[in-house]
Amino acid sequence: xxxxxxxxxxxxxxxxxxxxxxxxxxxxxxxxxxxxxxxxxxxxxxxxxxxxxxxxxxxxxxxxxxxxxxxxxxxxxxxxxxxxxxxxxxxxxxxxxxxxxxxxxxxxxxxxxxxxxxxxxxxxxxxxxxxxxx
Ligand SMILES: [Zn+2]
Numbered sequence: 001x002x003x004x005x006x007x008x009x010x011x012x013x014x015x016x017x018x019x020x021x022x023x024x025x026x027x028x029x030x031x032x033x034x035x036x037x038x039x040x041x042x043x044x045x046x047x048x049x050x051x052x053x054x055x056x057x058x059x060x061x062x063x064x065x066x067x068x069x070x071x072x073x074x075x076x077x078x079x080x081x082x083x084x085x086x087x088x089x090x091x092x093x094x095x096x097x098x099x100x101x102x103x104x105x106x107x108x109x110x111x112x113x114x115x116x117x118x119x120x121x122x123x124x125x126x127x128x129x130x131x132x133x134x
Contacts, residue, residue, distance in 0.1 A: 033057045034107025034125040042111045042118040044069055045093035056123060058132055067095040067123055067132050095132040103129050
C-alpha cells in the first residue's frame, strides 16, 4: 500500500506542472516574417519610413516585444532573402500583442492620420494569430 501512495504523489506532482505551461499561452503564434509595400511615408515610432517594400518581423528583445521594419532594395534580391537586398538600418519599435481568433492571411500595416502625419498604429503578419499594436 505504501508504494501506491507514492505513485499517487508522483502523479499529482506531474499534473501540477500543467498550469505553469498553460500560463505561457501556447496558442499565440508569432515570429513570422512578412512583406509590406508602403506607398506613403508614415512615422514608425520616431522614424519616418520612406515609401518602398519592407520586411517586417516581431521579435523578443531584452524581454520586450519589438517590431522591426527593414527596407528592401533591389526587388530581385529581395525575393532571395539576401542581406544585400536591405537598404539603410532596420527600424525597431516596441509593440504589444493582441490575440486574434484566426491566423492572419495577408501582411498588412494600418496607419492613422493624426496631425497631418500618418503613423503606423497596427501591423499584422501573415501566418500569425496576433495583432502588433504600437
Ligand atoms: Zn509585436
